[in-house]
Amino acid sequence: MEKYRVGVIGATGMVGQRFVSLMEKHPWFQLVAVAASCRSAGKTYEEVVSKRWAIGGSIPEEAKGLTVLDAEADAEKLASMVDFVFCAVDMKKEEIRALEERYAKLECPVVSNNSAHRWTEDVPMVVPEINADHIKIIDAQRRRLGTKRGFIAVKSNCSLQSYVPALHPLKKYGIERALVCTYQAISGAGKTFERWPEMVDNCIPYIGGEEEKSEQEPLKLWGRIEGDQIVKADGPAITAQCFRVACQDGHMAACFVKFADGKAPSMEQIKSDWAAFQGRAQELKLPSAPRQFLHYFEEADRPQTRLDRMLENGMAVSIGRLRPDTQYDYKFVCLSHNTLRGAAGGAVLLAELLCAENYITRQ
Numbered sequence: 369m370e371k372y373r374v375g376v377i378g379a380t381g382m383v384g385q386r387f388v389s390l391m392e393k394h395p396w397f398q399l400v401a402v403a404a405s406c407r408s409a410g411k412t413y414e415e416v417v418s419k420r421w422a423i424g425g426s427i428p429e430e431a432k433g434l435t436v437l438d439a440e441a442d443a444e445k446l447a448s449m450v451d452f453v454f455c456a457v458d459m460k461k462e463e464i465r466a467l468e469e470r471y472a473k474l475e476c477p478v479v480s481n482n483s484a485h486r487w488t489e490d491v492p493m494v495v496p497e498i499n500a501d502h503i504k505i506i507d508a509q510r511r512r513l514g515t516k517r518g519f520i521a522v523k524s525n526c527s528l529q530s531y532v533p534a535l536h537p538l539k540k541y542g543i544e545r546a547l548v549c550t551y552q553a554i555s556g557a558g559k560t561f562e563r564w565p566e567m568v569d570n571c572i573p574y575i576g577g578e579e580e581k582s583e584q585e586p587l588k589l590w591g592r593i594e595g596d597q598i599v600k601a602d603g604p605a606i607t608a609q610c611f612r613v614a615c616q617d618g619h620m621a622a623c624f625v626k627f628a629d630g631k632a633p634s635m636e637q638i639k640s641d642w643a644a645f646q647g648r649a650q651e652l653k654l655p656s657a658p659r660q661f662l663h664y665f666e667e668a669d670r671p672q673t674r675l676d677r678m679l680e681n682g683m684a685v686s687i688g689r690l691r692p693d694t695q696y697d698y699k700f701v702c703l704s705h706n707t708l709r710g711a712a713g714g715a716v717l718l719a720e721l722l723c724a725e726n727y728i729t730r731q
């Protein structure tokens with residue numbers, strides 16, 4: 369099979385490095401270009417990242433010799449070299465919005481890890497197991513942008529990629545509300561312990577903007593297409609507190625769920641729903657899709673961040689400790705890998721979905 373030619377914008381950063389490493393053995397995608405800020409442009413990828421390679425393993429051979437392009441100044445060149453780009457940059461929101469729209473208008477599809485376009489009404493925000501059908505809004509987005517190929521699709525925030533998948537198969541019973549506390553790894557801030565020594569032996573009870581994303585983004589995922597926009601769902605209402613904890617990778621969440629009166633399923637039913645759950649990613653057998661999306665652990669002390677974050681290459685969600693609660697119906701814990709399922713891996717899976725459904729085609 370002829371591979372899709374892929375560019376990574378923000379390739380030198382924490383998420384960008386993940387994208388580059390996920391391209392290494394990808395059966396459909398071939399990395400052909402990397403871009404970052406003007407600070408890195410003109411140097412080889414190896415020169416720029418050798419001292420800041422932060423994700424374990426080594427820099428892929430195919431990436432080492434690529435010359436880093438300037439994502440802004442070289443946009444036309446980059447867009448002409450690739451079938452689509454991944455984007456994960458640390459810039460002001462309005463600058464990211466403009467950059468991503470520029471690539472889309474250059475007829476280059478953008479699969480984005482950034483939050484800048486998550487609330488643009490005709491930009492699909494997709495977890496392929498949950499709301500794959502939202503990609504149909506791309507037709508409306510292309511009409512607005514005046515493009516034939518170009519569009520922007522985004523993934524949702526990393527904080528919610530454990531508890532939303534766990535709640536999703538239970539929505540059919542009528543969830544009234546949920547409460548979550550998240551315990552988020554430092555790579556979620558693009559950091560390592562060397563670069564953030566204050567995080568050693570520490571817990572910080574604040575991550576700017578994260579609680580609002582954790583409460584609101586699930587409602588867009590559970591929303592519906594109406595005309596030229598995605599309208600968010602009315603509920604279930606979620607309240608969240610988000611903490612930064614001293615883990616390198618892996619976001620844990622403690623989740624409490626209350627069903628409408630008399631609607632609570634049994635614990636056995638919930639476990640069986642989790643075990644049986646399959647989404648569009650599994651139906652299409654996408655290369656990065658976990659075979660079993662939701663794994664339930666019976667052991668009382670699982671899931672654990674270090675032991676379980678890499679389950680199914682970091683693309684599965686681990687759940688445990690389901691039990692009755694005194695104020696909600698049930699409580700449980702869940703875990704997902706924030707830079708794999710929650711960031712680059714989730715975006716790669718979304719790109720696979722967009723290729724399989726013919727929204728991304730070869731130029």
Ligand SMILES: NC(=O)c1ccc[n+]([C@@H]2O[C@H](COP(=O)([O-])OP(=O)(O)OC[C@H]3O[C@@H](n4cnc5c(N)ncnc54)[C@H](OP(=O)(O)O)[C@@H]3O)[C@@H](O)[C@H]2O)c1
Nearest residue numbers: 378380381382383404405408439456457458555556558711
């Ligand atoms: N880390 C996570 O787990 C995670 C999860 C979900 C979402 N995100 C989001 O993903 C994005 C990237 O996060 P990160 O953790 O990878 O950040 P990071 O490690 O700080 O990397 C930032 C990247 O952006 C590039 N950049 C900065 N200014 C630029 C400019 N003016 N033009 C082009 N490129 C520019 C940097 O290039 P230089 O090296 O040249 O400066 C670098 O490649 C952010 O929007 C973040 O919110 C991160």
